[in-house]
Amino acid sequence: MTVTEKGENIKEIISEVEKQPRRSGDSPLKGAYESHQVPADDSLQRIFTGQLNIYYDAVIAYIRDAESILIFGPGEAKDELKKRLEENNLGRRVVGIETVDKMTDHQITAKIRQHYVELR
Template identity: 85%
Template structure:
């Protein structure tokens, strides 16, 4: 059975549309990733604060990267069996996912990477249907 997958991805969520001869399935994967790692703690404007109250930037970055890795692994697990993969989205997540797919020897399945803005689930499904209908 030929499985074709299209996915819209950013750091907050991925919408995965799987198209087979039996029909179409839409799955949403939500990430636990904060958009930007931020320092927590009191603001110097509010008064004095101790340096040990503020986590180091490298620990914030490690946490951010760890959350991204878990998120990308979940996305890859849902598209691993696809014969053709179309990836699109507004930011850097699509390119980072592409690199992860290359590291998992799945880059041969990628049929396209596109930059698009935010889309509804219906718009995403239509775009994927049209893409794979044209590529037949």
């Protein structure tokens, strides 16, 4: 979400990251299941890391010009985003990191407003 003098704007950046990349090949329950049909774990990890890099790059591109950045969400991605912001010399703009459950757009808006009211 961006907040400017003109108002608020929520932009959803969809991740193409699969938490557990699917393995190709037949299921052992359905018949043939040869090892060459199953990608190696390091191959799956490279795919996962590549997808994450694309996602974080898109997020950082969107918030690059922000004066301050509040990061919140349910998982570990918050810390990874902060780390990547620091790598891009944007870490000083992070004003907070909070763990919260999944939120609606209305809840996100209210949380951001509340945070910046508390800063004043």
